[in-house]
Amino acid sequence: xxxxxxxxxxxxxxxxxxxxxxxxxxxxxxxxxxxxxxxxxxxxxxxxxxxxxxxxxxxxxxxxxxxxxxxxxxxxxxxxxxxxxxxxxxxxxxxxxxxxxxxxxxxxxxxxxxxxxxxxxxxxxxxxxxxxxxxxxxxxxxxxxxxxxxxxxxxxxxxxxxxxxxxxxxxxxxxxxxxxxxxxxxxxxxxxxxxxxxxxxxxxxxxxxxxxxxxxxxxxxxxxxxxxxxxxxxxxxxxxxxxxxxxxxxxxxxxxxxxxxxxxxxxxxxxxxxxxxxxxxxxxxxxxxxxxxxxxxxxxxxxxxxxxxxxxxxxxxxxxxxxxxxxxxxxxxxxxxxxxxxxxxxxxxxxxxxxxxxxxxxxxx
Numbered sequence: 001x002x003x004x005x006x007x008x009x010x011x012x013x014x015x016x017x018x019x020x021x022x023x024x025x026x027x028x029x030x031x032x033x034x035x036x037x038x039x040x041x042x043x044x045x046x047x048x049x050x051x052x053x054x055x056x057x058x059x060x061x062x063x064x065x066x067x068x069x070x071x072x073x074x075x076x077x078x079x080x081x082x083x084x085x086x087x088x089x090x091x092x093x094x095x096x097x098x099x100x101x102x103x104x105x106x107x108x109x110x111x112x113x114x115x116x117x118x119x120x121x122x123x124x125x126x127x128x129x130x131x132x133x134x135x136x137x138x139x140x141x142x143x144x145x146x147x148x149x150x151x152x153x154x155x156x157x158x159x160x161x162x163x164x165x166x167x168x169x170x171x172x173x174x175x176x177x178x179x180x181x182x183x184x185x186x187x188x189x190x191x192x193x194x195x196x197x198x199x200x201x202x203x204x205x206x207x208x209x210x211x212x213x214x215x216x217x218x219x220x221x222x223x224x225x226x227x228x229x230x231x232x233x234x235x236x237x238x239x240x241x242x243x244x245x246x247x248x249x250x251x252x253x254x255x256x257x258x259x260x261x262x263x264x265x266x267x268x269x270x271x272x273x274x275x276x277x278x279x280x281x282x283x284x285x286x287x288x289x290x291x292x293x294x295x296x297x298x299x300x301x302x303x304x305x306x307x308x309x310x311x312x313x314x315x316x317x318x319x320x321x322x323x324x325x326x327x328x329x330x331x332x333x334x335x336x337x338x339x340x341x342x343x344x345x346x347x348x349x350x351x352x353x354x355x356x357x358x359x360x361x362x363x364x365x
Contacts, residue, residue: 046324048072057332069360074120089154109169118172141182173205181215209272227270233287247311262321275328278305279343295340
């Protein structure tokens with residue numbers, strides 16, 4: 001996947017059963033004493049997809065999401081930064097891309113709520129130039145305190161704008177950041193302050209989306225949040241013809257690590273993003289986006305996508321600490337069948353869609 005894409009890279013760094021009302025993990029201890037009790041959770045897991053559309057999506061698109069069993073729809077308003085050493089963050093509330101604009105988000109939220117689903121708002125910084133030695137948003141960072149404070153001021157402005165929007169549209173959950181490893185690990189006090197400011201104006205659930213590789217285990221402010229958010233592009237092996245049982249075994253070391261972090265902080269884990277390409281290599285490098293050449297000449301491998309989703313649901317979904325998942329990615333029905341979509345992450349109109357429906361509907365019956 002491109003270093004700018006939402007799915008993450010490791011070199012730099014997606015309801016089923018009833019969840020216990022109050023999340024408690026016995027024996028969880030942090031340095032200096034026990035963690036604070038976890039938040040009270042809803043009786044069902046979050047079952048979401050990320051919706052992306054240049055224009056207003058049709059009613060058919062939203063009713064399809066409901067029929068698949070989605071409880072939530074996630075919308076991603078982007079900000080843009082020229083490079084990892086730039087302190088300038090820019091965002092446009094009037095973005096031309098419908099699902100990123102304030103107006104589009106407001107209208108969509110009304111339609112989503114009318115269909116009985118909830119909204120998650122997930123702001124995301126897109127680094128537009130990654131030629132700095134392969135650096136990407138996980139590497140955003142600075143040498144001086146002045147530079148850090150300049151960047152943090154701009155980032156706070158971006159996040160607070162969307163926290164107010166999330167409150168206005170009665171979003172169910174809000175994500176305060178995505179895959180910003182260096183900033184998240186090195187600037188803990190900033191994030192605690194930002195989270196407190198967000199909670200002053202947004203009454204819903206709050207999380208941060210940490211990369212699966214060398215981030216979610218290093219973040220220390222999970223106790224200030226409602227969920228431990230993980231961008232869950234865990235590699236599960238090196239064979240595209242692996243069986244569901246083999247893929248499930250590939251999950252086991254990741255399950256052990258996720259359990260440990262959930263136990264330490266007494267917080268449930270939300271996969272703030274997970275998805276699989278219907279293309280070769282998805283088992284070993286699930287974060288990687290197909291290239292233009294692959295989109296032009298490659299043949300879909302729907303079996304690998306379907307098996308990867310089945311293994312995820314069978315192995316992860318019923319864990320007590322698991323709060324749900326946001327699947328990457330869903331398009332407006334009228335634009336869901338291009339060359340990239342056929343071998344890309346969307347499960348739309350592919351066999352994996354039925355796998356997702358089977359598990360999601362199981363949780364809403």
